[in-house]
Amino acid sequence: MRRFSILVSLLVGVLIGAVMVGQVGSNTFAQVATPSTEEFAPEGLTFAVLGFGTADQLPATPADFVLARVTFDPGAGFPIEASDPSVTLVSVESGTLTFQVEAAISVTRAATIAAFSTPGFDESAVPAPEEIAAGTEFTMTAGDSAFFPANIAGEVRNDGQEPAVVLIAIIESLAAAAATPAA
Numbered sequence: 001m002r003r004f005s006i007l008v009s010l011l012v013g014v015l016i017g018a019v020m021v022g023q024v025g026s027n028t029f030a031q032v033a034t035p036s037t038e039e040f041a042p043e044g045l046t047f048a049v050l051g052f053g054t055a056d057q058l059p060a061t062p063a064d065f066v067l068a069r070v071t072f073d074p075g076a077g078f079p080i081e082a083s084d085p086s087v088t089l090v091s092v093e094s095g096t097l098t099f100q101v102e103a104a105i106s107v108t109r110a111a112t113i114a115a116f117s118t119p120g121f122d123e124s125a126v127p128a129p130e131e132i133a134a135g136t137e138f139t140m141t142a143g144d145s146a147f148f149p150a151n152i153a154g155e156v157r158n159d160g161q162e163p164a165v166v167l168i169a170i171i172e173s174l175a176a177a178a179a180t181p182a183a
Contacts, residue, residue, distance in 0.1 A: 049116040050167060051091035051108060051145025059085060059150065059173030066172070072097060072164040077157025084151065086172035091145040095164025099146075100137040101154030107132055110143025 072095070080101060099105075106129040115126040132138045140146060158164045 049113050051089055051113060055087055055147060056149065059087060059171055060175055062174045064170075064172050064174060066168075066170045068168050068170070069093070070166050070168055072156075072158035072166070074158055074161050074163065077155060080148075080152065080154040080156060082151055082153035086170050087150050088148040088171075089145065089169040090140070090148065091167045091169075092140045092142055093165040093167060094142050095158065095162050096139050096141045096160045097156055097164045097166065098137060098139050098159050099154065099156050100135065101148065101152050102134055103149060103152040103154075104134050105132045105138075105146050105148065106130070107138065107140060107144055107146045110141070113143055113145060 077098075082102070108129040109127065112127045112129065115121045
């Protein structure tokens, strides 16, 4: 069991180091980019970027961090509540989802994400995230990701004929959650 704990600690350290390396420098897209896998992945490990986004502000601590896989059946969806204090990173595994939110969103398309998982990638050839204006309906397909800030209204739905599967990473302030009245 101790060997497993050491391996997990090493893996977490490597991932944190990768994030820190990517955050050094100015706020331009190219300098915040994730380094190639050759720079930090020990032999025998494969590191694949699934999504990324930039948060202007994170929730107050203490905060819960949740990672979930959600499957949307065809025709399924739900409203996004403006009173939701959490920030969310969404990565589409399969299918297509349609979003409409009342805030500007950056969608990182699959081609951009795949480039960061390619050893020795050329940052100058990587497409920038797509900027979506507030209130604009947009779709995300397999490999796309987007960061959704706190307190935005909108909706998400599966208009397709096949299930859509997404990974959702949520950070929610426990203090804000306690202060938000239950529906």
